[in-house]
């Protein structure tokens with residue numbers, strides 16, 4: 001089970017980027033995203049996508065994210081530009097999480113410094129500032145070695161990959 005914890009969602013500004021975190025997490029092999037701020041607009045758009053495109057992806061909420069991290073039963077990875085380079089720690093993380101749950105934490109605004117000490121790994125996707133969506137996508141792709149891009153979702157909608165043009169099969173009412 002792979003859980004993404006998204007910290008620092010700002011209700012006024014972050015609807016789109018938080019939705020993108022969920023869609024990226026879902027498409028690239030994670031099972032749920034947990035937020036520390038409830039935003040039903042994000043939950044609803046992710047539910048709609050999952051309803052049409054399949055899978056069991058969930059959006060959840062925690063009232064106390066520090067407790068959530070402390071109590072998480074598995075390997076805890078915080079993605080941050082200040083962390084150790086992904087190339088240097090990926091194998092150890094993969095080995096350790098083979099039979100365990102994995103928690104991947106991404107921030108938005110400044111992440112509380114305590115988080116850096118509550119996690120098992122602070123991992124940099126390079127050491128330049130970029131985006132939580134990009135960091136999550138690269139980490140998941142590296143973690144699954146690219147295989148997640150061929151995951152089957154058994155949805156009501158399914159795309160038939162084509163060299164040119166678009167083909168979508170509709171298998172149920174959407």
Ligand code: SAM
Nearest residue numbers: 079080081106107124125126128130131132135
């Ligand atoms: N100063 C922040 C940091 O600690 O990485 C950059 C803030 S960035 C707008 C928001 C989030 O994107 C961060 O909390 C982190 O999860 C992710 N992020 C940005 N750059 C990253 C990098 N090079 N490696 C890993 N994660 C990164």
